[in-house]
Amino acid sequence: MSILIKNVLVGGKERDIYIEGNLIEAISEAGNGKEAEFVVNGKDKAAIPGLFNAHTHAAMTLLRGYADDMQLQAWLSTKIWPVEARMTEDDVYWGTKLACLEMIKSGTTFFNDMYWHWRGNARAVTESGIRAALSAVFIDGFDGARAKEQMKRNETLYEESKKLPERIIFMLGPHAIYTVSEESLCWVRDFADKHDLLVHIHLSETEEEVEDCIKRYGMRPVEFLDSIRFLSPGTIACHCIHLSRKEIELLKKRDVKIVHIPASNMKLASGRMPYEALKRAGLQSNIALGTDGCASNNNLDMFEEMKIASLFQKAFSGNPTSLPANEIFELATRNAAEMFRLNSGIIAEGKLADVVLLDLKKVELVPNHNLISNIVYSANGSCVDTVICDGKILMEGRKVEGEEEIKEKAKEVAYKLTNSNG
Secondary structure, three states, X not given: OEEXXXXXXXXXXXXXXXEEOOEEEEEEEOOOOOOOOEEEEOOOEEEEEOEEEEEEOHHHXXXXXXXXXXXXXXXXXXXXXXXXXXXXXXXXXXXXXXHHHHHHHOOEEEEEEEEOOHXXXXXXXXXXXXXXXXEEEEOOOOOHHHHHHHHHHHHHHHXXXXXXXXXXXXXXXXXXOOOOOHHHHHHHHHHHXXXXXXXXXXXXXXXXXXXXXXXXXXXXXXXXXXXOOOOOOOEEEEEOOOOOHHHHHHHHHOOOEEEEOHHHHHHOOOOOOOHHHHHHOOOHHHEXXXXXXXXXXXXXXXXHHHHHHHHHHHHHHOOOOOOOHHHHHHHOOHHHHHHOOOOOOOOOOOOEOOEEEEEOOOHHHOOOOOHHHHHXXXXXXXXEEEEEEOOEEEEEOXXXXXXXXXXXXXXXXXXXXXXXHO
């Protein structure tokens, strides 16, 4: 399959982008493009790389707006966990379908997910056409029998994942140090090392997590994980809010990757990731950006997340130059691409054909003094006109195939789940 995007703004100049298969084969002066099976009019549009959502729980779209403005533990124990315990694979399938639709509509072409019913997630992503790294929630509750079940399940899912499209990455997903035993964390470490897998984990999200870790292990979370040789360049640690100076040094020493999740952290009053301290430690290129699930955000719009992240750091550091537009855009594109070992994150020849076209006639993008500033501080997902992922057109003119069916079915599933719980 070949696609020619004609007369589109790339790096401030009008260009033609020629896509062959799933790669950007050529970027040339406008009007000098090759013939292609599909031609996309790029006039009054700007091409940017598809955005990366580096941490979410996709099927939680079903719980959007269901339980807001609550204390974290009450939110989890009385609202979220009871509903999740009732979810079936089919429920998760439709919740993930809705999430994929929302991400396509807002210019995200890759997401990193951890949730229940892995097969339902995988089926939805396969059909959607976007990229994802999928991990099954690994929780053993410090129970030996349950730990063995989790290990066996992940071994089985890993084998099954080999039959999926290459755009779907299998990852291991130990939930957190307070839900997974030391023995299981060591198994995850060894299995990941054996099969060269990335590991997705929540880390140092709350003060309570830190306090409980000190009581249980006599050290802080990052220190504990380092003591069992868990930390590595393949560790993707999400939140990383409550960190000591020593822990930051350990994260740098082990080349750990970090995901900043500002909207969810603000909403749940979890705290603020120390971006400037991490940057001073040399970890800036190791940081990506995520939304978390829709029960704690409540959307998957990475344009909104970029703005929130930048303003969050400025407001709480007292420094208006903290996390500027160009840096936060890197977190949502190039940094994340490197984190997940993907040949993408920029618009360039030889890169994967994950391309988003912004409608420059949208009022939020007028005037266009600085496109990156407009993207971060002014734009939102509705500014996206066209989405191409893996060399296939997933949306053009803001139209996605099957959109209405997905929304209707997801609503039906969501209401059934929450009404039954209530």
